[in-house]
Structure formats: structure tokens, C-alpha cells
Amino acid sequence: MKTSFAICNFCDAICGLEIEHSGRDIRRIRGDMADPFSRGHICPKGSAHKDLLNDPDRLRHPMRRIGSEWHEISWREAVTETARQLVAAQREGGRDAAALYYGNPMGHNYQAMLALLPLIRYLGSRNTYTSNSVDAYPRMLVSRLLYGNQAILPVPDVERTEMLVIMGANPMVSHGSVMGIPDTKRRLSAIGERGGEIVVIDPRRTETAAIANEHLAIRPGTDAYLLLSVLNTLERDGLIQLRHLEPIVENLDQVLDLAAQYSPDRTEGVTGVSASAARKLARRFGETERAVWYGRMGTSAQEFGTLTTWLIDVVNIATGKLDSPGGPMFTTPAVDLAALSKVLREPGKYGRWRSRVAGLAEFNAERPVAALVDELETPGRGQIKAMLIVAGNPVLTNPGSARLEKALGDIGFLASIDYYINETNWRADIVMPPSLALESDQYPALEHSIAIRNSAHFSPAVFAREPGTRHELEILTSLISAIASERRIPNVVARAAGGAIKWAIGSGVLLDVLLRLGPQRLSLSELKRQPHGIDLGPLEPHLPQILQTPGGGIDLAPSLVMADVLRLAERFGRSGGSGALGGGMLGGGVVGVPSGGPGGVLGGGATETSPGPVSNSEILLISRRTLKGMNSWMHNLRSLSRGRESCTIQLNPLDAKERGIADGDKVVVESAEGMIEVTAEVTDAVMAGVASMTIGWGHDSPGAQLSVASGRPGSNINVVVDPGVVDRPSGTSVVNGVPVKISAVS
Ligand code: SF4
DSSP: EEEEEOOOOSSOOOEEEEEEETTTEEEEEEOOTOOOOTTTOOOHHHHHHHHHHHHHSSOOOOEEEETTTEOOOHHHHHHHHHHHHHHHHHHOOOOOEEEEEEEEGGGHHHHHHHHHHHHHHHHHHHHHTTTTHHHHHHHHHHHHHSSSSOOOOOOOOOTSSEEEEEEEEOOHHHSSSBBBBBBHHHEEEEEETTTTTTEESSSOOOGGGGGEEEEEOOOOOOOHHHHHOOOOOOHTOOOOOOGGGGGEEEOOOHHHHHHOOOHHHHHHHHHOOOHHHHHHHHHHHOOOSSSEEEHHHHHSTTHHHHHHHHHHHHHHHTTTTTTTSSSSEEEOOOHHHHHHHHHHTTTTOEEEEOOOOOOTEEEETTTGEEEEHHHHSSSSSSSSOOOEEESSHHHHSSHHHHHHHHHHHHHHHHEEOSSSSTTTTGGGGGEEOBBOGGGGGGGGGGHHHSSSSEEEEBBOOOOOTTTTOOOOOHHHHHHHHHHHHHOOOOOHHHHHHHHHHHHHTTSSHHHHHHHHSSSSOOOOHHHHTTTTEOOSSSBOOTTTTTOOOOTTTTSSSSSSHHHHHHHHHHHHHHHHHHSOOHHHHTOOTTOOOOOOSSTSSSOSSSSOOOOOOOHHHHHHHEEEEETSSSSSGGGSHHHHHOOOOEEEEEEEEHHHHHHHHHHHHHEEESSSSEEEEEEEEEEEEETTTEEEEEEOOOOOOTTTTOHHHSSOOOOOOOGOTTTTSTTTTTTTOOOEEEEEEEEEEO
């Protein structure tokens, strides 16, 4: 029996794993007590690496579908045919006729990500999509606007804060998102033990709210109004204090002028948070020296995702918390992704062009995934004819699932790099299985950049990859070479290009160079000598040096954001906000604020960007995750699929009673986009007028080969979510706050 150490790469927490095994036979996985960052903690998913390794459903060879039959093929055939089809589509329909989509596991695999970037660039298609656009674009876009680079991400200094306000996030389940916080419960509990407090603002009394000092229930999609009312109170009570940020912050007055119109008395009818609660919260936050306001999924994937994310940062800045111990701070990662992207001149470019059909702005030369189904369905030059999906199951994870499934079924050619034949790729032509995390070298470059504490951890592969699989690095670099060959670049040159990239990444040379050039001046050999990782200390102040904005400061009123303020004001009126809005808001526009209408900063576009009005019979649907869930394929892992049914819709007892629904009943959830049936869970954890449903379910596609997941398929929330209803600046689909009708199954 041997003991090996590794990193769990399933989520941002990057827990250290201690694995007892004999060859590939794993006896036990537990948390690595010597890992200074995760301190022995793992969640149920950490132990489930064993199930993934042993899962008989997992593919061990590349497969090709002929009719409804799958046949094993060689890697050469899989890669060559994929390249041939992508290039053929581009020859016939232009560059955009070949599309690429990649899912969130790519962000947790540094080698694959480094190889994917040149492939994306080489393919050169504007039809490139990422799961980041499902929930992370608002955060990345606001970082780009305020700090000059999408990768400059503020992270709560949880270990020193005295007040943590969590809005639309549930770290007790997620272990942080754009905030790596392993050993979450102990770290959050420590805030209370040292006399601090946690406040959770969420339509649902979440698992995090259960250990918080206070929970404020808020109506979905109204967070921006509460934040404006908080700013309003801070200003009235003289609690606006930029402190050390004074020399670098511009245009705070513009934001305060806007906030002046949203007093807590006016917003309470819209948000559901009473004026007195909003005032108390604002005062406590303003008066607490070490405090931080943090938001994630609920504040991003909603009608005003960009504005809400921006306002969270504004509150942190206007009270002088940013870049101060106990507030939102910036990491000092050993591999500095923000500095690297600056060198590569890729700070997060935005809006250079728009999607062909919906008119959504590009970000990072990618289209928001909200545009995907239109680009598949709509004829014309640039319509997608061939597609490669890497580590993603967009039919389950992206809005408009039913349309997307049909459109992907009708596509000329579809290839996928995935462990499984899933609900998306069961209609693909070719599926190529990658190796596992435990079979690859790991350096969590992205996760270290968003961790609540500085650390560096490299873990070598525990097992060799299975002979029939390939590392994603190998697959992607082979594709680069094969595409080059198809484009009639001489074979020797084509092979050399892919081979050079593969060598630089796979040998560790590139990582070593990045570590040596990074702010911690480490080396790969040093990290290899520390199998449990290295603690690099608490977060440190970095302003203004870290900023990459043109003037070197923070403009709190970027035109892109201010242009969207009109939409917020209009929505406020329609939502029944009390009192008349200031004359400038609904009339000729706010003074000094450019128009957000067609031709304005946000530009036009065919997409309907706002949810329709909510009638009395409708309920606002929000999404949630469970501790055992993350990526949809995890529902096929036996240890994660035991216990109570996970796919449920939570309903408040008042709403359930009104509709004659009892706990455990099957209910119909219906929107203009589609209809599903799901099991009701009646609980006062969710506020009246709101329903909360789990994500990643709906394992009932006839051709998917997920024997465990299909035994308890659940329902797919994204069937009822319209991809065309978006947060306008970022193009992020509104997943939280979808008006639906819910009734008992007759
Ligand atoms: S918290 Fe995240 S990193 Fe840690 S074991 Fe669970 S899934 Fe893995």
C-alpha cells in the first residue's frame, strides 16, 4: 500500500488529498492534514475521485457514432476526422462556421487551458463559447472596467474580517466561487468566535445563512436596489470614507448622485428588505473597520448582474475596505495571471463586435453562451456547421436546453472531449476521452489567484493515464497539428507547432518559467519538494501598483455601467418602487450618463433583454447547488448519488398551500420557454413568491450512457430558462429570477 498526495481540482477550494492505494486500486481518500491551506478538509466530492477512476460508464477509448451505434476508433482517426470537419466547415461557411465550447473543468486544469488558448486562436472562430458566460462574466467584466484586467479579482480576506456580508452566494456548499475557501465551516465560524458577524442576503435561507448571525431575505434580481440604498444610507450618515483609496478613486460623486434616488424607504417595497434592516446593515458595515461585501452566482446570473457586481465593489471602495486587511483584497499568486495577460495584451477585451443574431457583445473574443442556440439555428454565413465541445455538457448547463439539444442534434458535425457519453454528446459524431485529474500533473494557477490566502501547490500525477485515453494537453495539441495539416501547412511544420506547445507545457518548462518570473520567485523544483503545498501568508495590499487602467486609478462610473442604469430605473418603476423617480431617470437620461438604447454604449441587439412582468400567479425561480453536486457528470458517481433525492424545487408553504401542493408532490414548472416536472420540497427556507431548484439534472436523454445518473434523472431547470433574457452588458442569461407558473401534477 502506498500513500500519495494530490490536489482535488473539482472546485476553487483545491483541497489537498491523501490517497492510500495499491497500484490503481484506491483504498481510501481523505484530506491531507499537512496541506497548510485546506488543513485536512475535503467534501464528499473529494473522496469521489475513486468512483470516477473506477466508473465502468467512463469512456476508455475514442468513439465514433454510426447511426445509434458507437464504435471504438483510433486516436489518429478521431483527431484527424475532427480537424477535417472543422476545417471543411470553415472553408464552406467561413471561419465562424466552426464553433468551440469549453466547460468549467478547463479552468481547473492548467495544462489543458494553456493548450486550449492557442487552439482557440488558431481556429479563429467568433463562435467560441465558455461556461464562464453562464455565471462569471459580470465579475470579470467589472474587474476589467474598474481595475483594468478581468483577472484582477478581489477576494474576501475571510481570515481577518470582522464582518462578512454574503449576497447571493453559498460558500458552505460551494466552498467559495471566485473565492477559494477550503475548510469553510471552520473559517466562517472563526469570524463569530473572534466577535465578528456574518450576514447573508439571499431569497433562500441557505446552508451558509444557517451559521450566519443574520439572514435577510431579498427578492431575486433586486440586489442592486438594496446596494444603492446602502450607499444612500452611508452617504447620509457620513460613513463614506475612501481612506487610503482617496488618491486613486474617481467619480464616486456620480454614483452617490444615483444612490441619492434610492433611499431604503423607496427600495423596501421592491427588495423585500425593510428600510430599517437596510439602514442598520449599512451603518454596521460602514462602522466596522474590517468588513467585506461579497457576491457570486445570485448576483451575477440575474437581470442586473453587471450593475450588482459593480455596486458590490463600489460599496467596498466607498467605505475604504478594498485592499485593506479584513476587506476584499488581491492575492499574490506565484503565477501571476493578471500580469501574464497584460504581457499578452489580453486584459479582457470587450465589445469589438457583436454576435450575428442576438447582437450580444463579445468578451475576450468569445460570445456569451446566451447567443449559442441562435447561432446554431439561424441560417446565413457564419451559421455553426461543425462544433467541438471540451469538458462541457451545455444541454444540461445552459439556458434554453430543449432548443439547444435539438439544434446540436441537427448540426453537420459534433465532436466532444469528455469522460462520458452525456446528454449533449450522445448525438455527437466523435467523443474523445481525456485522462483524469489524478493522472495529470496539477498546478492550480487560477485557484491560487482567487484564494483567501496565498499558497502554492504542485502535485504530480498519482497514476499513469490509461492507454486508451489521452491527456487533454495531448488531444488539443494534436488537434492544432491536424488542423494545420488540413489547412495544407506542410506536415513537418504542422507537427512541430503542436509538438512544441505540448513539450513546453507537458515538460513543466513553461510552468517553471512562469513561477520564476512570478512575484513569489519560486521554481517548479522547489514546489516538487513540498508535496503538501507551501503557505505564502495572508493577502497583502497591492494598490495602486496592481491596477492596469489607462490612468492608473479606479473610475467608479465607467460609461458601460452607467449606460445600464436607465434599465435599472425603468425596472424599478415597473416593479412598484415607491415614490416618483428623479426627473432625469426616466426622462431624458441621467445627467452625464450616456444613453443605453440603440446606438448608445450598450448598442442595439435583437435580444429581448428583460424578463416580462411577473403576474400574481407567477413565482420567481432561482437556482441552487448541493454539496454533492458541481459538474453534471458527478451525478453518475455512486458515492455522490446515495441518500435523499437531490433534484427538487423548494417552495414556501404559503405558495404550496395556495396551489394545493404537498411536500413530495410532483409539480409542473412552466415558462414561455418550456415545461418540466419536478418533486416539490415545501419549506420556509425559501421566501414566499420564490422557488429554488437544483441545477445540472435532467439525465433522461435516450442516448446518454450514465447508468447511475439515469436511474434518478431529475429535471433540467434550464428547459424553462430563456437564454435570450440577459444581463445586457455581459450577455449573461438570467437564471435567478425567472417568472414561472407552478402547479400540482393533475
Ligand atoms: S471542497 Fe472542492 S476541492 Fe475540496 S474536496 Fe470538495 S470538491 Fe474537492
